[in-house]
Amino acid sequence: xxxxxxxxxxxxxxxxxxxxxxxxxxxxxxxxxxxxxxxxxxxxxxxxxxxxxxxxxxxxxxxxxxxxxxxxxxxxxxxxxxxxxxxxxxxxxxxxxxxxxxxxxxxxxxxxxxxxxxxxxxxxxxxxxxxxxxxxxxxxxxxxxxxxxxxxxxxxxxxxxxxxxxxxxxxxxxxxxxxxxxxxxxxxxxxxxxxxxxxxxxxxxxxxxxxxxxxxxxxxxxxxxxxxxxxxxxxxxxxxxxxxxxxxxxxxxxxxxxxxxxxxxxxxxxxxxxxxxxxxxxxxxxxxxxxxxxxxxxxxxxxxxxxxxxxxxxxxxxxxxxxxxxxxxxxxxxxxxxxxxxxxxxxxxxxxxxxxx
Ligand code: DAH
Numbered sequence: 001x002x003x004x005x006x007x008x009x010x011x012x013x014x015x016x017x018x019x020x021x022x023x024x025x026x027x028x029x030x031x032x033x034x035x036x037x038x039x040x041x042x043x044x045x046x047x048x049x050x051x052x053x054x055x056x057x058x059x060x061x062x063x064x065x066x067x068x069x070x071x072x073x074x075x076x077x078x079x080x081x082x083x084x085x086x087x088x089x090x091x092x093x094x095x096x097x098x099x100x101x102x103x104x105x106x107x108x109x110x111x112x113x114x115x116x117x118x119x120x121x122x123x124x125x126x127x128x129x130x131x132x133x134x135x136x137x138x139x140x141x142x143x144x145x146x147x148x149x150x151x152x153x154x155x156x157x158x159x160x161x162x163x164x165x166x167x168x169x170x171x172x173x174x175x176x177x178x179x180x181x182x183x184x185x186x187x188x189x190x191x192x193x194x195x196x197x198x199x200x201x202x203x204x205x206x207x208x209x210x211x212x213x214x215x216x217x218x219x220x221x222x223x224x225x226x227x228x229x230x231x232x233x234x235x236x237x238x239x240x241x242x243x244x245x246x247x248x249x250x251x252x253x254x255x256x257x258x259x260x261x262x263x264x265x266x267x268x269x270x271x272x273x274x275x276x277x278x279x280x281x282x283x284x285x286x287x288x289x290x291x292x293x294x295x296x297x298x299x300x301x302x303x304x305x306x307x308x309x310x311x312x313x314x315x316x317x318x319x320x321x322x323x324x325x326x327x328x329x330x331x332x333x334x335x336x337x338x339x340x341x342x343x344x345x346x347x348x349x350x351x352x353x354x355x356x357x
Pocket of ligand 1: 003009017082174175176177216217255257258286288310311
């Protein structure tokens, strides 16, 4: 075999050996046996070789070509096997490893507050009652002593719905107080319920959302007085905010469905936002003794049964408890906010320990 062929063979086989990736391997292949590769070129030039040497030269070039092709095939197989091994190693999974807890989901602060309310009032013997988002104006207003001409109706920025039920206009409830009527018309006293749920008003800015949450409370029994109302709400507020000496003030007010009515304030520092001290007062919920007309509207004799009711905004108490400045992120599903303000569903809490006083 001539020197030039010998040299080409040695160089090409060495390059094949040195190719460490399929891309490098392919570059060597194209350079040797591709369309204008060095060996292909030699085969094309056979015609120029003198006839008496052509046969020998042709056989020699073909021999080199066969050797190069065999080396290329072998190298390709081993590169492919190595690539597969690497992939299998990187995707290896130990199916016998014990499960690890993931930290993906969290409890939304609104849900968390409603769970805490259920836990605290539950410990006082309250049940959780439910209402409907779509209600008639009778449950949302009329039965609560807010007849159609009453100015309180205008205050509520009500979303009215098409259609009627029982001949009465439909609306998205503006308050959870409808659950008072649902409960009193569907069962006998004594009654002790709270009812957290969604409410709607046509209002939207940094402190108002067209959909928000309230929690209603209702107690009906014999001999219920203002003292029961005050004791119950003071206990709740101190447990909920986790401040055992939280100042609580009852201030005379007006609601159509209670008489007398009171707004409830808690002590805080207006400058720092700190709850419990500072000499300022912050309104936190509405309450009162259930109006005799409301009891009568539900077929309950006001001479035999008395009661108290209260209602509060779930977003508002959640923002105060956790120092949240803005209402809007509650509904934006922003993962960064949820990670920061959400609650670990597996962490032990007061809900499991019983209510701390
Ligand atoms: N429903 C009232 C509101 O949306 C809150 C409220 C006040 C509820 C006094 C009550 C109550 O049960 O007694 O503003």
